[in-house]
Amino acid sequence: MRTAIFFTAALAALASLLPAPALGQANLEINTPAIAALQRSMQQRHSQLASLYNSGAVGFTRDGNVALRDAKAVPLAQRQQVNALIASENQDRAALYREIARANGHPEWENDIRATFAQRWISRAQRGWYYQNASGAWVRK
Amino acid sequence: MTMAKLACRAVLLAGALTLVGCVTINIYFPAAAAEKAADRIIDEVWQLKNGAAPKAEEPGTAPGDKK
Known part of the structure; x- marks a missing residue:
């Protein structure tokens, strides 16, 4: 009887440890209508943003x-337009990070997803584009 | 008697461990999967899939024109 209790307890303890790494292998869900719409919107904006990345603006x-x-x-005449472009891009990005977290049932992951994207945008950026390093200074790639 | 107490403690400990395990699963952030997802989205937004070369945005001196 006691041995049985011990055995059960040990098994339960082991079982509770096993699933965690297994779950980590799964892919994140990114195929939702909301995420697809944000992707399209950002893709359309990219042609305008790309020349601003190239010029370092x-x-x-x-x-x-x-x-x-x-x-x-x-140019002065275009500054307002560029500011609007940046604002809409950042709105889409915030929505994207939020939607990915929500689509995976973990709204609290939003900041982790944002941090992951921050890294990936920068490492995928073309040479010559600018990014902020860890201390906030602008660096040219 | 002591043996029974010990067994009881073991069961309690196992229960506690199971609970901790559940919490761990719930708050675990899959960093590698998130990176893969981010790369897939960036490919899509920047249209990077069809060719390693950057898009013909710059005033071109690129020798290889894509057809």
């Missing part, structure tokens, strides 16, 4: 957004 922040880095690289 806009760079990637360490928190997964884009920001105006060098206003002088943008």
Whole structure:
């Protein structure tokens, strides 16, 4: 009887440890209509943003957004338009991070997802584009 | 008697461990999967899938034009 209790207890303890690493292998769900719509919207905006990345006017922040880095690289007449472009891009990005967290049933993952994206945008960025390093300084890739 | 107490403690400990295990699963953030997901989305947004070369956005001196 006692041995049985011990055995059961040991098994339960073991079983509770096993599933954690197994779950980590799964893919994240990113195929939802909301995420697809955000992706399309960002893809359409990218052609305009790409030339701003190239000129160094806009760079990637360490928190997964884009920001105006060098206003002088943008002609005065276009500054308002560029600011609006940056604002809509950051809105889409915030929604994207939130939607991915929600689609996977973990809204509390939003900041982890944002941090992951922040890293990936920067490491996938082209040479010559600017990003913020860990201390917030702008660095040219 | 002591043996029974010990068994009782073991069961309690196992229960506690199981609970901790559940919590661990719930708060575990799958960093590798998130990176893969991010890369898939970035490929899509930046249209990087069809060719390693950057898009013909820059005033072109690129020798290889894609057809």
